[in-house]
Amino acid sequence: MAQFFKPQKKSVAKEKKQLKIDSLNHDGIGVSRDNNKVCFVEGALPGEIVLAQPIQAKAKFERLTVQKIIESNIYRVKPFCEHYQLCGGCQLQHLAPEQQMIEKQKAVSSLFDKFLGTSNSSTLHDLNWQPAIESAPLAYRRTARIAVFYDKRKNELLLGYRQKGSKKIINIKNCLVLESCFSDIFSVFSPLLAKLKAAQSITHLQLYKTENQALIVIRHIKALNEKDIKSIVAATEPYKWQLVFEGETGQYQFYNKNPDEQVEINKNKTHLLHYYLDEFDLKLNFSLDNFIQVNHKVNRLMLKQAIDWLNLNRNEKILDLFCGIGNFSLPMAKIANKVVGIEGVASSVEMAKFNALDNKVTNTEFYCQDLNEPMVKAKWFKQEYDVLLLDPSRAGAFDILSQLKLKRFSRILYVSCDPVTLARDSKLIIDAGFKIDKVSLMNMFPHTGHVETMALFIPSRS
Known part of the structure; x- marks a missing residue:
């Protein structure tokens, strides 16, 4: 009778390890090394010596969790939530709020250095970091x-x-x-x-x-x-x-x-919700199917900073990719000559059009387009622009950036919710003849490992 080989599942080593933590990665997890293997230690902070329990072992890395702190980081604090040890919602309550953004900035800088390389002009050592956009530490999730x-x-x-x-x-x-x-x-x-x-x-x-x-x-x-x-x-x-x-x-x-309070958008009736952007005299409507930023305060400050950094004028035309319901497009349309917004979710495009109409903003165009597909035949793709704005999902914007003739833009503003794809895409932008002018973090999600970043690129000849 034939016998079939059945591989045994690789067991995780049970022995606890004493490790010195070097840094935090972009997910807020402690990083160490043991016998040339990278160790990711949940619950550990830079500079700490910990006793850690392995929970997953791979060929090149290992995941562990802290069992005992032998030497503690001076910024370690007691978590304010009784569920913190079990709940996956927050990852950094054990780190003082004022230090969280410092460690996140170090992690993002390391990613830029990794993707851009030490020979590049925009490296770990000369990123022009601006003050972070801060949030209230609690009661920030809307x-x-x-x-x-x-x-x-x-x-x-x-x-x-x-x-x-x-x-x-x-x-x-x-x-x-x-x-x-x-x-x-x-x-x-x-x-x-x-x-x-x-x-x-x-x-x-x-x-x-x-x-x-x-x-x-x-x-x-x-x-x-x-x-x-x-x-x-x-x-x-x-x-x-x-x-x-x-x-x-x-x-x-x-x-x-009352059903009569529903509004018809693209032949679909819906009850509308809204938030105000008082700085721009705008009311942004949205439906329950639309994406909105979690942190209202940081969203408003983010919009203000974006416009300040771009220093827009009335003669300029902006291409806003991944525009959603017009969160960036409409404030910028108040200043620029024209804004063209592109979004892959049809319901968001229709809401952006409705918001422009509702706010009497007449210098915008919105198109529904999957930005991972070829764009050469798209009407909007062939137009001339001065400024490029990107606010993609965690997947980043590599596909569309690879298709655009980036040299036609005088400024590129990239708003990112994943520093890995931001650093990756930054290399593409820099290789097209740009340099990083300034960068800042946005504390959209305090006490978590999430990192939001804004980066402004200008032609390297500037």
Whole structure:
């Protein structure tokens, strides 16, 4: 009888390791080396000597978690959240807030140095770092998704976030980074959802804080009966939350809201939400399908800095790639001659057009285009521009940057939510004849490993 070889799973070494932490990486994780292998140590800080437990071993790297701190970083602090050790929402509560941005800047500088190389004119040593855009340390999240999971085996409902390094959901009692209007969300919904007949049908809660209301979208995969709906309404009524039910079809049902208040956008009727950009006398509308920045304060400061750095004038034409609902396009249109915005999500393009109309901004054009595809035949692609603005997703903008004739732009402003793809794309921009004029971090997500960066590029001959 033939015998088949069945490889055994590689076991992770159980022995704890004593390590000296050299730095934090761009995810806020401690970095060390052991026998020429890179060690990523969760919960460790630069300069610390720790005893760490391996949790994953690969050929070139190893993941570990701190078991004991032998020598501590002077900026180590006690986390303010009781769930911090388990919850995957925050990664840097153990580091003093004033030091978080310093360590993030070091991590981003290292990435630039890695991708650009020491022979490049824009290296680790001469990046023109500007002061970071700061956030309130708490109550800064105006949007969030809270997971709901019914454990049949334990007959237990879990309401919270994913556990660190796991897909498991852990129960949360309170989340201090949410806007204060949601401070009671867990104490209200945990007992409420557990009592519902349809508890197993609810998958998550989506939170939105707008200018004049707080919304809770209740996502369910099966229809809720009238009794369950009444129970939800009764329990939440004292908090004045606007309830929205999202069923399996993806349609949103705003509870106790007049259907006549809906607005038709591209033949689809929807209730609109909005936020104000007072500095630019703008009201930005959005629907529940649209992306908006999590941190309203940082968003406003980010827009102001972008316009200050670009020093726009009334004669210039701007190409805004990954424009969304017009968050950058419309403020810049108030100053420039014209703004052309490109976005891959059709609903966001329609909302950007609506926002321009609603704000009486007449010098914008918006097009729906997958920016990972060839652009040579696109009408907007052939036009002449003075300034390029990019605000891509974590995947970056390599594909579209590879197609554009970058030398026609006098300035390129790159707003990034992933420093790895920013550093990678920066090399492409620099190789096209640009240099980095200035860079800054934006503290969009305090206490997390997320890094938001703004970089301005100008022709190297300048």
